[in-house]
Amino acid sequence: MTAASRYDAAVETVVGVAAAHAQATDSAAAFPTDALAAMRSTQLLGLLVPATDGGPGGTLTDLVDVTEALGRVDMSVAMIFAMHCQQVAAIAAYGAEKLRAEVLPAVARGELYLGSVTTEPGKGGHLLTSESGLERAGEMLRVDRQAPIVTGGPHADAFLITTRAPEAGSATQVDLVYAARDQLEIEVTGGWQPLGMRATHSVPMRLRGAVPQWQVIGEHGGFRDIATAVFAPLAHIGWAAAWLGAAAGAYSRVLRHARSEAGRRQFAPSSELVLLRLAEIRIRLDAAHALLRHTVSVVESASDMSASPVQLLLNTLKIRAAEESFAAVHELVELVGLRHGYLTDSPLLVERTFRDLRSASLNYGNDRLRLANGALTLRDPGVRLA
CATH class of the missing domain: 2.40.110.10 (Butyryl-CoA Dehydrogenase, subunit A, domain 2)
Structure with a gap:
């Protein structure tokens, strides 16, 4: 059994609902109520609720797997899910006993979206x-x-x-x-x-x-500890999973189209230029994926989340995942051209993914994180790589 296999049925249900409604919710700038209802009914909203609080006790790896899968069909749904899970994790880690008892079992039952x-x-x-x-x-x-x-x-x-x-x-x-x-x-x-x-x-x-x-x-005035241990790590990891899932989903749709009869006429798969562009996009996705999975392993085993190498790695993940995912889809637009890369009615949905991923570097601005990393590096003259 793989780490995420026990959630496969729930994920498949939510992915199907999200995909069916994604175009309409994007056009109307409307919240994906049907996808949220599916997350409730499948109890996927309770993924990170510990077993002791009535949940499945999902891990950070599970969160990444599920968020990536959702991101492949609708990045908005993936972000909504990841940010909800961030809230759940904060309550599980720092909530008092009464709050945990009041909230977490209800989240596990799908009754509370946070x-x-x-x-x-x-x-x-x-x-x-x-x-x-x-x-x-x-x-x-x-x-x-x-x-x-x-x-x-x-x-x-x-x-x-x-x-x-x-x-x-x-x-x-x-x-x-x-x-x-x-x-x-x-x-x-x-x-x-x-x-x-x-x-x-x-x-x-x-x-x-x-x-x-x-x-x-937590304690009055103690949110910095929660932010360091839970909020920032789950934000950067969850966002990165959503972005990578969105880029990988667009890439997969393009590849399937390129292998079709119509796609072969358009793309000329034997063209060295096409092959080089496809390779460069895959390199970007593999690099972002490797950084994401490495960061997850570091966070899952870290004894001190405030350590400079850990904080540097988390910030770097956010920066690189945002930039590489968007760059990959930008290259897809160039590759597939006006019809499938720019027009809103293309079944490849590259245009929508391009618009969604343009927000990635702005969602807690990359420049702000680069400034933070500059200060953190001065505190780590030994260059201890996490």
Whole structure:
């Protein structure tokens, strides 16, 4: 039995539903409600819920396998799934016993899709600061949070929200708070009409409400530890899997077309130029895949996630996966030409994948991570490669 084989039936179901609706949700910039319903009914939403909390106890490798498979047919669905799993992992690792008992079994049953609220006006997606304060109100903690981007927010059953800790002395003292939908007043404050990633429906929102103390995840002001150990690693690994899956899916569709009778007339498979371009694309995908799988093995065995070599590797994965996946599909556009690389009605869907992957370098900007890596390298003069 392979690592992901016990999830094959669930993945096949969700992939089929996602593929059937992907073109419509992309065109309308609409959330993939049918794919989410399939993730609920198959209980794929509970992938990372530990066995002790009623889930299957899926691993990081399982997360990558499933996300890649989803990304091959719809990158938006893959990103939605990976980001949900990031939230689940944070609760599993840092949630108090009462929160775990309240939330994780429900996630395992497919009842809870978790949204992430980390962006903020003026700071973008920077994880480790917050300008919005969490205020004490008797036994409760009051939340009032605006976010310019909340992936799938209108469809989430609950949210993990970053906000400044009560009585915090600086913007770096950040809490992570769980809030159920019925604990909040939710206002969608704008629309979502992007170039790609349209089905993530990542609208701006304002969330106001109050939660009990036990819904704070980890210690007050301790979100940096959660970000280092869970949020950043699962973001970079999950995103990379979605991007690589999307690029590999487009490449596979092109190769199948090239081997067809119509494709052979168009591509002339014996052409050295075609063969060289196909080889270069495969090299990009294999390199990104190798880096992703190596990073997973390092994270699964790391005793100190804050160590510079580990953090450097995670940032490098995000940068290279974003760039190589997009470059691979850019080369596919050149290879298949106007009809199949640029027009929206091509069955190869290269144009949609190109638009989706253009977001990869911007999703927590690559330049920001390069600056972080520059600082991290100065802390590792021995160049310890993870």
